[in-house]
Amino acid sequence: MVQITELGYVALGVKNLAEWTAFASSIIGLEAFDEGEPGRAYLRMDYWRHRIILDEDGSDDLNVLGFRVAGVEEFRAMARRLTDAGVAVRIGSPAEADARRVLEIMMLNDASGYPIEIFHGPQVQADRPFHPGRRMHGRFRTGDGGMGHLIQHQTVGLDRTYEFYKLLGMRGGVEYRIPIPGAPGPAELLFMHCNERDHTVAFGAPGKKRINHLMLEVENFDDVGLTYEIVQRAGLAMAMTPGRHANDHMYSFYFMNPSGWMIEIGWGARAATHQSEYYQRDTYGHAPVPGVMKGVMEI
Ligand SMILES: [Fe+2]
Incomplete structure (x- = not known):
């Protein structure tokens, strides 16, 4: 197909x-x-x-x-x-x-x-190697997994969203069911993949913008630490503390970009499993920074 x-x-x-x-x-x-x-x-x-x-x-x-x-x-x-x-x-x-x-x-x-x-x-410019905008220990991980992943907004419900992205040949399903105190049911997040990356697009986050965050993966763990330090020194708003996701096993942290949505820098993700499973929380970390996450989303 x-x-x-x-x-x-x-x-x-x-x-x-x-x-x-x-x-x-x-x-x-x-x-x-x-x-x-x-x-x-x-x-x-x-x-x-x-x-x-x-x-x-x-x-x-x-x-x-x-x-x-x-x-x-x-x-x-x-x-x-x-x-x-x-x-x-x-x-x-x-x-x-x-x-x-x-x-x-x-x-x-x-x-x-x-x-x-x-x-x-x-267009692939084989004669023009990537030249990072500042020092890096390694490179961004792209290749067969594409440029990264994102969570985006949807307005028609997760079922219709799933059916549309299935048309594009993507697979996936709900991977998080997060208990919300006082709510009638858990918050559900839908993740879809099309290659070795655990997910390429995901849905279910609250927020007004189309995009919630864009994740870019680095090949060298030290580039997560280096970026973290650079973000801190620049005085930019951290959005979520470092942690490891339960679904893609990504070790990452989140910070705000000039447009008011988030960038996630991650390392160490596992490949898509092709079998469905779900989680109620992350492996550890990824605590929302109080006050920063208003109107964005929390996972
Ligand atoms: Fe992410």
């Missing part, structure tokens, strides 16, 4: 492009560059031409998820499957594909109406 193979890129809307590029390079360690396009900058984390597109549109939110399929046949099969399922798909023009530096692109919305792009053939 044709399926999404990875989260290839994301497009973020930001209020202050200069602040965001400085944050991305000096705090996270991403490589920032621009091509002279007004209000736009790019972030690299490996050999891909870019992994993050920053647009200064004032939204301070996720604009587009870019999902990859393997090649031209999978691209056609995915367009057919989505169309047959009643999803409105628009095949992008060659100029639109070129703007994203991919061979072909289609545009659609997910079940909640959030924009998605599906593409094949990203």
